[in-house]
Amino acid sequence: GENVEQHPSTLSVQEGDSAVIKCTYSDSASNYFPWYKQELGKRPQLIIDIRSNVGEKKDQRIAVTLNKTAKHFSLHITETQPEDSAVYFCAARGVRGGYQKVTFGIGTKLQVIP
Amino acid sequence: KAGVTQTPRYLIKTRGQQVTLSCSPISGHRSVSWYQQTPGQGLQFLFEYFSETQRNKGNFPGRFSGRQFSNSRSEMNVSTLELGDSALYLCASGTGDPLAKNIQYFGAGTRLSVL
Numbered sequence: 001g002e003n004v005e006q007h008p009s010t011l012s013v014q015e016g017d018s019a020v021i022k023c024t025y026s027d028s029a030s031n032y033f034p035w036y037k038q039e040l041g042k043r044p045q046l047i048i049d050i051r052s053n054v055g056e057k058k059d060q061r062i063a064v065t066l067n068k069t070a071k072h073f074s075l076h077i078t079e080t081q082p083e084d085s086a087v088y089f090c091a092a093r094g095v096r097g098g099y100q101k102v103t104f105g106i107g108t109k110l111q112v113i114p
Numbered sequence: 115k116a117g118v119t120q121t122p123r124y125l126i127k128t129r130g131q132q133v134t135l136s137c138s139p140i141s142g143h144r145s146v147s148w149y150q151q152t153p154g155q156g157l158q159f160l161f162e163y164f165s166e167t168q169r170n171k172g173n174f175p176g177r178f179s180g181r182q183f184s185n186s187r188s189e190m191n192v193s194t195l196e197l198g199d200s201a202l203y204l205c206a207s208g209t210g211d212p213l214a215k216n217i218q219y220f221g222a223g224t225r226l227s228v229l
Contacts, residue, residue: 006156032215043204043220044157051215089157093216100216101170102147106156 002027004092006105013080014113021108023090024072030094033066033073038107039086047088048075080112116141118207118221126227132193135224137205139186145210146188147218148180151202160203163188164210192226200228 003026013019025033034049050057050064050073057064061080066073077084090105119138127133139146147170148160159172163182182188186207192199202225206218 034217036220043222045220046217049215049217100210101159101162102218103159104149104157106154 002030002092002094002101002103004090004103004105006090006108008108009106010109010111012111012113015080015082017080019077019080019084019110019112021075021088021090021110022072023074023092023105024070025092025103026071027092027094028071030092032093033064034091034093034102035062035064035075036089036091036104037086038089044089077110080110082112082114085110085112118205118219120203120205120221120224122224123222124225124227126229127195128229129195129197131195132191133195133226135190135192135203135205135226137188137190137207137221139188139205139207140219143207143209143219144186145208145216146182146186147206147208148188148190149204149206150174151204151223152200157204160190195228197228200226202226 006023031052036044037047038044048059048064050066061078063076087107087109089107091102093102121136145164147162149157162170166182177193180190202223204223206220208216208218
């Protein structure tokens with residue numbers, strides 16, 4: 001089955017700096033890679049996603065890159081703000097036997113220091 | 115559109131008891147997935163139901179089971195509770211369409227404490 005590794009597990013950055021979270025996946029059949037943000041005490045929410053036929057996607061201060069050959073994808077947050085502090089989960093979804101299965105990484109706790 | 119609703123929000127049980135959690139997906143969504151979230155373990159996939167059928171299953175013991183009703187609402191049952199079952203249980207709903215993104219929308223979760 002799919003295995004998604006995510007690192008670092010914790011990340012502290014100064015406000016205004018950039019943050020990068022990296023994930024690798026094992027199943028070459030995975031074709032969709034969402035990123036979720038979970039603020040303390042709240043539910044995970046989708047913040048950005050990328051399909052396997054795209055190498056990069058941006059949405060204001062966040063961007064995701066995908067390297068299919070190396071099977072890794074990354075989340076980039078620029079000009080970090082205190083409200084970016086949260087746990088971020090990457091995920092990989094593949095289709096096998098006509099069914100989808102989503103596998104999540106272990107999460108990265110991002111702390112933005114004012 | 116109403117979001118994903120999970121009930122109850124909090125539960126306290128003792129070892130050996132059983133518990134049933136409920137999840138009502140977003141209207142029109144036919145896929146419901148269940149996850150266990152514990153500190154340091156991230157989101158561990160339990161199972162997914164689509165049109166009343168379990169079509170994916172994670173690596174959890176048989177004490178964890180679920181079902182889905184014709185209105186897409188899903189229940190998860192844990193029998194013979196153990197201390198290690200204490201966790202936040204999240205469900206997520208989606209269209210389940212393998213040709214689409216099938217974005218998962220999470221509920222607020224049920225916090226289960228086993229004493």
